[in-house]
Amino acid sequence: MTALHHATEVVDPVPGAEAPHLPQQPELVQLLTPEGERVEHPEYSIDISEDELRSLYRDLTLVRRWDVEATALQRQGELGIWASLLGQEAAQVGAGRALAATDMAFPTYREHGVAWVRGVDPLDVISLFRGVDNGGWDPVATGFNLYTVVIGAQCLHATGYAMGVQRDSADSAVLAFLGDGATSQGEVNESLIWAATFSAPVVFFCQNNQYAISVPIERQSRVPLFQRAAGFGFPGVRVDGNDVLAVLAVTKAALAAAREGQGPTFIEAFTYRMGAHTTSDDPTRYRLASELEEWKLRDPIARLKAYLSRTGIADHDFFDSVEAEADELAARIRTGTVEMVDPPGTSMFDHVYAEQTPELAAQRAEFAEYHASFADGGHDRPDEVTPGPGEDVF
Amino acid sequence: MSTETLTIGKALNLGLRRAMEDDAKVVLMGEDIGKLGGVFRITDGLQKDFGDDRVVDTPLAEAGILGTAVGLAMRGYRPVCEIQFDGFVFPAYNQIVTQVAKIHARSRGKLAMPIVIRIPFGGGIGAVEHHSESPEAYFAHTAGLKVVAVSNPVDAYWGIQQAIAHPDPIVFLEPKRRYWEKAPVDTDATPEPLFASRVVRGGDDLTVLAYGPMVKTALQAAEAAAEEGRSLEVVDLRTLSPLDLDPVFESVRRTGRCVVVHEAPVTLGLGSEIAARITEQCFYSLEAPVLRVGGYDTPYPPSKLEEEYLPDLDRVLDAVDRALGF
Numbered sequence: 001m002t003a004l005h006h007a008t009e010v011v012d013p014v015p016g017a018e019a020p021h022l023p024q025q026p027e028l029v030q031l032l033t034p035e036g037e038r039v040e041h042p043e044y045s046i047d048i049s050e051d052e053l054r055s056l057y058r059d060l061t062l063v064r065r066w067d068v069e070a071t072a073l074q075r076q077g078e079l080g081i082w083a084s085l086l087g088q089e090a091a092q093v094g095a096g097r098a099l100a101a102t103d104m105a106f107p108t109y110r111e112h113g114v115a116w117v118r119g120v121d122p123l124d125v126i127s128l129f130r131g132v133d134n135g136g137w138d139p140v141a142t143g144f145n146l147y148t149v150v151i152g153a154q155c156l157h158a159t160g161y162a163m164g165v166q167r168d169s170a171d172s173a174v175l176a177f178l179g180d181g182a183t184s185q186g187e188v189n190e191s192l193i194w195a196a197t198f199s200a201p202v203v204f205f206c207q208n209n210q211y212a213i214s215v216p217i218e219r220q221s222r223v224p225l226f227q228r229a230a231g232f233g234f235p236g237v238r239v240d241g242n243d244v245l246a247v248l249a250v251t252k253a254a255l256a257a258a259r260e261g262q263g264p265t266f267i268e269a270f271t272y273r274m275g276a277h278t279t280s281d282d283p284t285r286y287r288l289a290s291e292l293e294e295w296k297l298r299d300p301i302a303r304l305k306a307y308l309s310r311t312g313i314a315d316h317d318f319f320d321s322v323e324a325e326a327d328e329l330a331a332r333i334r335t336g337t338v339e340m341v342d343p344p345g346t347s348m349f350d351h352v353y354a355e356q357t358p359e360l361a362a363q364r365a366e367f368a369e370y371h372a373s374f375a376d377g378g379h380d381r382p383d384e385v386t387p388g389p390g391e392d393v394f
Numbered sequence: 395m396s397t398e399t400l401t402i403g404k405a406l407n408l409g410l411r412r413a414m415e416d417d418a419k420v421v422l423m424g425e426d427i428g429k430l431g432g433v434f435r436i437t438d439g440l441q442k443d444f445g446d447d448r449v450v451d452t453p454l455a456e457a458g459i460l461g462t463a464v465g466l467a468m469r470g471y472r473p474v475c476e477i478q479f480d481g482f483v484f485p486a487y488n489q490i491v492t493q494v495a496k497i498h499a500r501s502r503g504k505l506a507m508p509i510v511i512r513i514p515f516g517g518g519i520g521a522v523e524h525h526s527e528s529p530e531a532y533f534a535h536t537a538g539l540k541v542v543a544v545s546n547p548v549d550a551y552w553g554i555q556q557a558i559a560h561p562d563p564i565v566f567l568e569p570k571r572r573y574w575e576k577a578p579v580d581t582d583a584t585p586e587p588l589f590a591s592r593v594v595r596g597g598d599d600l601t602v603l604a605y606g607p608m609v610k611t612a613l614q615a616a617e618a619a620a621e622e623g624r625s626l627e628v629v630d631l632r633t634l635s636p637l638d639l640d641p642v643f644e645s646v647r648r649t650g651r652c653v654v655v656h657e658a659p660v661t662l663g664l665g666s667e668i669a670a671r672i673t674e675q676c677f678y679s680l681e682a683p684v685l686r687v688g689g690y691d692t693p694y695p696p697s698k699l700e701e702e703y704l705p706d707l708d709r710v711l712d713a714v715d716r717a718l719g720f
Contacts, residue, residue, distance in 0.1 A: 134500040145468075146500055150492045156461020157493070163462060164469025167447065187488070190458035197453055351503040352537050354561035357589070357636035 028238055028270055031245040034298040036306025038245075046249040050313045056244050057308060058322050059093045060301045063113045065326035066122050067275075069333050070112075070129070074279040078337050079129045083110045087242070087274030090300030091207050093117055094247025095175060095269070098255055101143065102172040104165075106158035109147040110207075111177050118144035122329070123336040132340050152178060152185035155204065159191045162202035162258075173258040174202040175251070181212025183228065184220045192232040192266070201258035204229075204266045205251065207241060209273035214286040229266035241271030242300040272298070345371060397580045403573040405547035406436045406512075408581070409554035410474070414444055417472060420558055422449045423459050424476030424512075433478055434514055434573055456486035463509050464493050472508045472558055479570075480515040481524025481694075487532070494563045495538030509563045510554070515543075516607045516657050517704055518571035520697040527694050528658035533565040534635040534667075541634040542588060543567040545609035547577045549632065552585035560588065567634075569607035591638040593645065597627035600651040600717055603642060603668060605631035608655045608705060615710040626714065634664060642668070643675045650681035651717045655705050660688040682720035685713045 029044050067085050074082040085092060092113025099105060105114055115125050115137070124136035128147060135146040148154035158176030165172055182188050183206060195202050208225055210217050221228070229236025239250040247269055254265035272295040276283050283292075308314035349364035400408065414420045422437060428451035431438030441449035452459050456477060463473035477483045483490070490511065497505050517526030534541045540562050544550045550568070557564040586592065594609065595616050604612035609630045616626035627645050631637070646652045652672055654665035669684035687705045695703050 133502065138504055139468075139501060140504060146497075146505075148493075150488065153461065153489065153493050156458060156489065157465040157468065160462030160465025160467075160473075161469050162465065164466045164471055167471070168469070186455075186485070187457045187461055190453070190455040191461065193453050193455065194458050194462055351499045351501075353540070354498055354503070354506050354508075357540075358638075359636045 028240040028243075029246045029250050030240040030243050031249060032243045032303055032307055034242070034303050036303045036310060038307065041246070041249075044246065044249040044253060046245050048245070048248075053304075053308060054314050054318060056093060056097065056248075057301070057304050057314065058325070059097070059113070059117060060089045060244060060304065061322050062326050062329055063089050063093060063116050064301060065330050066116070066333060067112060069330040070122075070126060071275070071279060073126075073334065073337050074129070079126065079279075080131050081278050081280055082129050083278045084273075084275035085110050085112050087272050087295065087300070088207055088209055089113050090244035090304075091205075091241035091247055091269040091271045094244040095177075095205050095251045095267075098248050098251035099143070099175055100172065100255070102170070103175060103255065104143050104145065104158075104161055104172065105175045105177065106145045106154040106161070107147055107177045108151075108154065108179060108182070109149050110179075111147075114177065115144055118142045120144055122333055123340070126333065126337055127340060130337060130340055132343060152182040152188040152191075154178075155182070155188045155191035156194070158204075159194045159198075159200050159202050162195065162200035163198055165201055166198070171259060172201070173255040174200075175255065176202055176204050178204060178206050179212065180206060180208040180210065180217050180220055180225060181215065182206070183225055184212075192229070192264075195264040196232045196234050199261070199263035201261070202264050203251065203254040203258055204264065205269065206267065207269045207271055209241075209271050211273060211277070211283075211287070213277040213281060214283075216286075224268065226266055226268035232266075234264045234266065236266040236268065238268045238270055241269030242298045242303070244300060244304060271300075395580055396582050397578050399576055400547045400551065400579045401574050401576050402544070402547050402550045402569070403434060403436055405551035405579055406554050406568065407438055407440070409551045410437065410558075411440060411443075412581075413474075413555045413558040414440065414448060416555075417559070419470060420448070420472045420474060421466060422474045422476065423452050423463060424450075425452060425454055425459075425478050427451060427476050432476060434570065436512075436514075436568075436573075437476065456482055456484075457489050460486040460489035460494060460509075460511070464489065464497065464507065467507050467509050468505055472510075474510045474512060474558055477511060477513045479521075479525045480513050480527040480529055483511075483513055483529060486511075490533070490539070490563075490565075491536045495536045498562070499538060506561050507563045508558075508561050510557045510566050511564070512554075512566045512568060514570035514573070515567045516569055516571060517694060517700050518607065520700070522697070523694065526697075526700065528656065528689065530565070530567060530634050530656075531658060531663050534637075534664060539563055539565055539635060540589070541565045541567065542632060543569070543606035543634055544632070545569060545572065545604075545606055545630050546575065547579050551579050551581065552583075553588060553632075556585060556588040567606055572607050572610060575610070589633040589636055589638060591629055591631045591633065591641050593627060593641060594630045595626070595628040597625040597649065599625045599649060600653065600714055601627045601629060601642065601645040601649045602653050602655060602710065602714070603629050603631055603665075604655040605634060606657075608657060611705060611707060611710060612655055614707050615714065618707060618711060619714060624714070624718070637668070637671070639668065639671055639675075643672065646672055646676045647679040650679055651720075652680075652684045653687060653710065653713045653717055654684065655687045655710055655713075657689050657704055659691045660686050661691045663688055682717040685717050687713045 096114035096117030162174040226236035226238040427437040428441040665686035
């Protein structure tokens with residue numbers, strides 16, 4: 001059975017029901033089959049070196065190891081929650097690698113693979129889920145915005161940012177990430193209208209992982225998601241989200257079109273969330289084990305490994321070295337997580353405003369004084385009184 | 395010195411114009427603000443002079459206006475968003491409270507949100523529903539936002555410019571039923587600070603606190619009370635978040651009595667917070683409980699009833715009588 005056949009079965013709005021008004025299920029853009037064979041696509045090709053192929057494999061493997069380690073850390077009580085990307089590595093690494101250094105990405109809260117590609121330290125992402133901060137990385141320096149938890153809100157930010165890029169005549173484009181559930185949000189639809197109306201250089205990258213927590217895609221849409229784009233007046237394309245080469249090729253093309261002033265594209269990366277929505281979720285309540293087993297056959301990492309092995313682009317030594325690197329990364333993440341220091345209590349007052357208000361300054365002082373009043377420091381952890389903000393520069 | 399007699403509406407228009415001249419990063423966004431000049435004509439003529447890139451007629455979607463403003467602000471622009479009427483701000487409420495208000499803190503100060511959200515607010519113009527509301531408490535309750543309410547042309551002219559130049563997001567409330575009130579504005583003056591309340595009429599017997607459209611009502615009440623030999627001090631709050639209450643405490647410690655007036659429903663309105671703080675700070679000076687005069691806890695009524703709903707001269711004076719009767 002091919003990926004296409006699987007895809008058709010999964011996305012059919014009402015399985016078994018006749019829907020003659022619906023167009024035929026489209027083919028996925030695919031450049032690497034689940035069996036690890038290279039195939040050509042009439043519209044999308046990819047020119048990629050052996051080094052780049054190996055480096056893609058490395059990214060996929062390290063990101064998965066990071067994710068697995070974080071899930072384990074959550075289970076051991078070190079993280080409050082974790083949103084796993086298991087199964088979506090190719091969609092994220094492929095999309096992330098399509099970005100130029102000057103491009104800007106607007107993630108949801110699951111784009112650890114894109115974060116990795118943008119050079120964000122995994123511990124800066126983990127710190128958010130541990131509750132130490134809201135994300136420790138610099139969105140400007142990395143070209144990777146902070147995570148946005150409210151579903152779909154970031155699509156408008158991406159579009160507005162793209163309008164700014166356009167006004168600045170900057171040579172860059174914007175990549176907005178969203179999930180299949182987010183396509184039901186009004187704000188996502190507004191962002192599609194805005195992007196089309198202003199021909200903003202933004203690409204919407206929808207990872208259709210088939211479920212919005214427990215609710216299947218059939219509850220979000222009666223048509224394949226990429227077809228929505230037509231209604232807004234710009235191209236939509238569906239790519240095999242478990243094929244890192246196809247994702248890379250399609251996203252690169254869309255970003256290039258955006259940079260050239262051709263406006264937005266909507267990419268539907270057809271993939272599957274192999275883990276839970278978050279560690280608080282129990283997917284056995286809403287999906288069959290057989291479905292997961294089917295998707296395992298389309299594993300994004302296994303297929304690239306098969307291709308690299310078959311073609312001799314990589315050998316055992318290479319795979320072993322990546323495994324060793326993954327082990328080191330996991331160890332670093334584990335150590336770094338448990339050693340993470342909680343921020344001082346006063347820090348919560350410090351960046352509410354760029355220009356501190358007298359009211360909040362007074363609350364901050366009261367807080368510091370109150371905690372300092374415990375002679376043994378036993379009531380709260382030692383709380384250093386840091387200078388207030390006011391020096392923020394933007 | 396250059397003094398012109400301006401309406402609040404015209405003062406806002408000139409203030410916006412001057413802000414746009416001063417900073418090329420200022421971008422106006424909203425529905426019908428271009429050729430039409432906005433439904434209240436506050437942006438009249440600006441698109442003609444600054445172009446449709448600076449004065450953007452947006453699609454009809456409030457969340458879209460605020461959400462794209464976030465992205466533009468991240469890119470170094472200073473968006474000024476017009477919400478057509480108070481009751482239409484709620485589709486954008488998510489963006490305002492979960493994003494605009496939080497991004498500076500979320501990024502530990504790395505991203506600024508210098509966004510102004512202009513909202514014509516309050517009742518008294520005989521409109522249909524959703525056109526007369528006073529949503530200030532929702533915003534004042536949200537950390538990360540600042541909220542100001544202007545009451546006169548001078549504050550309108552300077553306030554809008556100060557709000558645009560300010561680094562934090564500001565909900566800028568315009569008293570729509572007072573848009574046509576006139577006063578001389580010195581456009582060369584040094585403006586007063588934006589986040590400061592102001593005593594607009596001195597008095598000894600009782601302090602009346604108001605903001606936005608109710609300042610005029612409060613002044614009328616003071617005028618009427620004076621004819622009966624009662625001396626009311628009137629304070630224009632001007633800033634609702636942060637609240638500048640030190641001058642109010644000073645006033646109340648002297649007068650011993652206070653009435654807070656606003657159009658919004660009284661329960662859990664700004665008056666409740668103010669009354670609590672006055673009680674904390676001025677307890678030993680108070681001769682009477684702090685009284686509140688405001689809208690009822692009902693949806694804003696059909697316009698034939700709005701005169702019953704809105705605080706007017708008589709209701710303010712009635713509260714004054716009660717406070718003085720303790």
